Amino acid sequence: MSLLAINKLTTTVGAEVDGIDPDRLATDDTLGEAVLDALEENGVLVFPRLHVNPEAQVAFCRRLGDIDHSSDGHHRVPGIYPITLDVSKNSSAAYLRATFDWHIDGCTPIGDECPQKATVLSAVHVAEHGGETEFASSYAAYDALSDEEKQRYGSLRVVHSLEASQRRVTPDPTPEQLARWRARRTHEHPLVWTHSSGRKSLVLGASADYVMGMDLDAGRALLAELLDRATVPDKVYSHRWSVGDTVIWNNRGVLHRAAPYDPDSPREMLRTTVLGDEPIQ
16 A cells, blocks of 8 residues: 555646655655655655755655755755745856756766756745746656657767757857856767666757757757657646645656746745766666
8 A cells, every 4th residue: 555645637747645744754764765656657746735844855855865965055954955046045046047948957967977866846935927847757758759759769869968958048148158058068868768667768858959960950850849749738737836835756757847937036945856876878
């Protein structure tokens, strides 16, 4: 019997979890494995109005894996990173505008780190208009391909770069901005990610720049078409935030993005990232 009471939100991605005491997140040794199993099946788990505190959020995430501490210092609790456009709360807020485009976290790491396993967001303040977080299954995107497409795309490799994602929001960068983007190395990934579980997914999103060995425009057109097909409205779960909501997603099998909102909005999410241990291959 499952430890979690789960109600699916769409046929392809997302489920709501009922009846979880926030204190249980930090104290129940059995909950971590149950959540990981549910994430693999549903991609996204929504805990409505959980009102978990930052310390409990980090303690819970440790049950899922190692925690990313690379951005410590932005919040009083190590392992918490504030997602806000308010530069007084996050000095790197300008980079967060790229999250308005579909993406998979960790496709352009500084070194050879694996993409993140999972991400947790909890809502402190919400936007009056916009600011939803949208999710689409990259597993389902692969499964929806025809047999001929699966064979044809299985050998393609795609170059991902920080510049590709940042140019979407800053198409006319200054030389200084361009130099900062290009200081981050590019990464070459297969278009089709074959996971250790045997499942396959498509590696798409804002960081995907071009397809190796294809005409530049043709390759970018293919990437755009596949992304459009993966994110049609009936394949997307859009989470409208309420204060206290906590949402967890399986970054290895889910594309996500934030819906635009007023830059002066007080919207603030507290993020904890669980580090990955599976390379894109």
